[in-house]
Amino acid sequence: MCRLQCVRINARLTFPEVVETIMSEWKRKIPFQVDIAGVIDIMGSSLYSRYDTPIRELLQNAHDAIMRRRRGDLQFQGKIVVRQDANAGTLSFTDDGVGLTPEDAENYLGTVGLGITGLIKRGTPPPSQQSGSADNGDLIGQFGVGLFSAFMLADRLVVESRNEAAESGVRWEAGPGTEIDLSNIERSQAGTTVTLILKSEYRFLAENSEAVETAIRDHADFLLIPIFLNDSDVRVNVIHAAWFDAQQDPESTELAIEEYFDETPLDVIPIRIENPVSISGALYVSPQRVPGFSDLPTVMVTVRRMVISRKLQGILPVWATFLRGCIELHDCSPTASREDLVRNRAFENVCEVLEQILFEHFDRLAETDPQRMESIVNWHRYSLAGAAIENERLRQILKQSYRFPTSHGPLTIQEILEKSEADPLFEDDVDRVVWYNPDRRQERWINSLFASHSAPCVSTFRSFEESLLAQCLADDFDAGIESDLRLATPTAPNFSAMILGVQDLEDAAPEWIQFLESSQARVLLGSFRADQPVMAFLNERHELAKSFEELKQRGEIPTGFQRLIDTHFADAPTSQNEIILNRNHPMISRALSQKPGTPLSCVVRLIVANALNSAGGTTTKEARQQQQDDLDWIAECLWGRDS
Template structure:
C-alpha cells in the first residue's frame, strides 16, 4: 500500500497556538485596565472567592471570614491576607500559574453558589504583575492543613513553588510594588480605593489594624435579620447611603430599585440637589456585579431624560467585559436598563405622594429637566402636568395658569417679538416657546385638557390674532404709500383697539433668507444646511413682514376719514403713524422689521417734521 502523507492527502496540519506571556502582560498593563489600581480589586476579589469556596467545600467551617489589606509605605509593600480555602501545590500549578484558567469559573460552571462567586476569566492574579516587580504568595489549604507552600515570581513567566511551614488556613499575597506604584502602599490610599470597589462585598475587609471594616453595613436594600425600620428611618438611611456615592451633589430623596421580571438588579436611585437645565446630564450610576464595583459611570443604564439622577445597583446577571470595568450590552443589560426606568418613574410618583417637602425641592431644582421628562412617558406626564412651571412673559407659571381669552398662547420666537408686546398690553401671559420642551409640553397639555393652543408667529397663530377686514383698493394704495416700508399691508380687526398698527414678521420667509445667506455656510454644518434648505425651498419668496392696520382703532379711523375728505393734514398724520409703527416694531424686535438705529432716528425726525407741519397749518 502506498504511503500517504498529510500534504499528499490535502489535509491541513493542526498546530497548537503559543502564548507570548510578555506581550500579554503588556496588554494587561497598558490596555486592558483603565487604571492599574484595578489589580488591587482583582486580588481582593480572589480573596473573597476563596472564602466563598471554603464555605462551599468545608461545610463544618462556620467561623466568620476575614480579609486584611496591609500597607508598608516605607518599603513599598502591600499584603492581602484571607482566611479562605487556601491552595494545594497542584492548585497553584493548575490555576494560579495558568493564564485564563480559574478555579472560581469551574465552580460556577458546576452550578455551585453562582451568586456568591465573582471571578470569571482567570486573569485576576496575573494583574498583580501590573503593579508589582515581585509577587510572593504563601498559602495553606484546608485540604492539607499541615503543609504550606510559597510561590514567588517576578514576571509571571517563570515562578518557583517551595515548601514552607504551614500557616493558618488561607492565603497571603505580598506585592513588592514598582516605583511608580509605591504610593499605593499608603493605607489611606488603600482605604479610598478598596472602600469604593468593595463597598458591597459581604465579607468584611479590614485595612491595616483598623477595628472597623471598610464595608461595615449592608446596603439599604439588603434586609437586616430581625430589624424592621420605620419608613422615615428607612428614608433617612437610604439618603445617607446615597451621600456616600454621590460625588458632586447632596441627595434630596432616594427611591428603591427592586428585582423585576427579566432583571435581578436591586439598589437605590436618588435625585440630586443641584439645579439643572433641560439638557444637563449629571447622571451617575455605580454598578456592582456580585458585590464588586464594575463600573462607576454606567450612566447609559439610566433613561436619557434623567440627567439629575444618581444611583447604585447590584446584579448577578450582568456580564462584565474581560477588564471587569464595563458591561456587555446583552439581554440582561437591556432588562436592567428597562427596570431602572420603571423604578424611577414609580419612585418619583411615590415621592410626590409620600414626601411632599422633598417633592417640592425636586420640582424647584429640576423644573426644566422634568418638563422634558414629562414628554418621554405618559405616566410622567400625568404626574407632572399640574406641577412643572413654564417660562412666560409674566414669569414662571403652571400651565393651568396660562389660559386666557379661551386659549393658551405661546410665542415661538426667542426675541420676544411684537406678539409678546401685544399680549402684555392685553394682560395675557404668553409662554416662551423657544425654551426647552415648552411647545411640545403645551401641545400635549392642551390636548389633554381639550383646550386651544395658539402658537404665535405661525400662520395659524396670526389668523387667531387678526380678523381680516376690508378697504377699497384706493385706500390700501394710499396707506401703503404713506405707512408702508415694503411690508404687505393688511386691514384687520384686533385687540387692543388702542394699538393702531402692528408689523408682523413672516418668520418662515426670514428663515429662508437667513439659511440662504452665504454666511450661514460658515456657521452651520453642510449636512444640516442641506436639510434646512430642502425645507425652505418650498417657501415662496414673499414680503419679509406684514403690516396690519387696526380698523377698530380711533386714530386709524380718523386718518382714513381725513384722507377721504381731502384734509391737507392727512399726510402729516400718516407720517406720525408711520413713525409710531417703526418705534413699536423696534420695541417688539428690531430685526423683525429690519429696523436699525438709522430707521429709529428717521422715525424720530419724522415725528418732529409732522408736528411742525400740523402746528403751522392754517386754522
C-alpha cells in the first residue's frame, strides 16, 4: 500500500510497466524526530533510578555556572541556595553564577543533548561563555539532559536568569509538551533560578526539609561551593574532608573517616597519585565483618567532587570486601544517569592501579607493623583466606600474617613451611612435608602425637584453609621447592614410621577385617608402644557421610537436600576411619593368635569401638547393637567361669 501511494498510476501504462515502476528503487532524506514527552518519560522511568536525581542534576548545573563565572573573577566565591515553598508547591535552585543570555536560553535550554558545559568541554563554547580561562576539569556537566530530569518531579519548569554581562534577564518556561515560553524580565543579580512546580506526588519536597537536605548531602556533600537550604546561615554540604587534602595528615584523615562513616577504621590507606591515572581520597579497613567470600567490595566514588555512588562495585579487587572509603576519580566518566561509571579503559586502569596500591600498602604494613597486619588478617580471616586461594600476590602477603593453629601453637604460613623440612632419612623426593589435620575432634590427640617432633601438624578445620595451604605449596613448587601436603593418618606415606613410630604396618587378616566390620574402619596391624592396644584415626568426610545416612534413614532430610548430598559425595567419595591394632600389646597379641569369635576377641572389638568414640567418632545403630551383644557374650562367659 505504501508504495502504491508513492506512485502516480498512468492509465495508459501496461500492467508490466506499472509493476516495473512500483518496484524501482527510491530514496529520500528525513530528519530525526524527537518526542519530547517520550524523552521525559524515559528519564523518569528508565534513565534514573532515584526520585531525587533532579536535585543532583540542578545542583551540578548551578555548580558549573559558578565555576564558569570564577574564570573571569578569581576572587569570586559563589553559593547555591535551595528554597522550598510549601504553599506554592515549588522547589527552587538559585545560583549566582555566570547566568544565561536570551540567546543561550533559546538555543540550549530546550535542546536535549546539547548543553553549554558540554560545548565548553569540547572546546566550542557559545560566545557568552568565553570569558576567562580555566581547566575544564572543574566542570561536572556533560550530556545536556540535566534540566529535563526535573520533569520527573515537576509539571512545569521556570528558569529565570541573567548573564553577568547583560543588562536584563530572560524567563524560560516549559511543561512536558513541546511549547516553550520565552520572555525578558528585570533581574538585578547575575545568576540563575530554576523553579519546579511539583507534581502532587512530590509536593513533600516543598514541605519536608529533611528529605531535601538528605538528597543534597547524598549527591553534593563534597562540592567546593557551599549549598544553603531556605536561606539558612549554615551550609548543608560538608564541602571538604581531610582525605581530599593534597598532603594528608594520617590522624586527621582517620578522624574524618570515623566521623563521616560512623565506624572506627582498623587501618587507613591514604591515596593521592596523578600518573598513570588521577586518584585521590582514602580507603580504610572496616571493622564490620562481611559474610562469606562472594560479597563484592563497595566504595564511595566522586567525580569532580560530585558523588556518583556511595556503594560503587567493581572498582576494588574482589578480595577487598573489607575495604570502604571515598575516592575521587578525575579521569573516569560517569554514565548518563550519573549513578555509575563508564566501564572503559580508563576505568580498568583505575582498577589495576588501586589493586597495586593495596598490595604495596599491605606488603609495607606486614614489614613495618606486623602486629597491626596480623590483627587485620585475624579480623577478616575468612574473607582473606578464601580470596587468597585464587590470588597468588595475596597469598604472598598472607604467608607472613595468616596464623594457623598447629601442634606447636599458632604459626604463620611461612613459619609452618620453614619447620616442615623433609627428613632425609624418610624422604628422598620432596623438600618439605606439611602435615595437616582437618578434624577438630582429633585436635588434642593428633597434637599429642606431634609433640616430640620438629615438624608441626596444621589444624585446617575449614576446607578453604586446606586449599590455601595447598596453593602455598604449589607456589613454592613454581619456585623450585617440591613440597607435599599430607593428611595426618596412618596410611599417609611415612606417617606411621616417622610420626607414630609404628613398624611393620599392614592390613589385618581378612577374618579380622570381617569381625571388626561394625566399626566401619579400615583395620591395620602394627608394632608400637606396648602400653597402648589400639590407635584410632577419624576421616572427617566418612563421619559426615555416616551422620547424613542416619538422618536419611530417619527421614529427616528433605528430598532436595538429599540430592545435593548424594551429588557431593558421589563427586568426592569418602575414605574410611582407620584403626591400628598393636602387636606389642599382650592382650592384642593373644587375641590375634586366636580365631575371631572368642571372648577375648569381643573385648578387642569393644576396645576398638571405645577408641573410635574417644576420638570423636559416631556410633551407628548396628554398632551399638553389636557392642551390647559383645557385652552379653562376655558376661555369660564370666558367669560360667565363676560358677
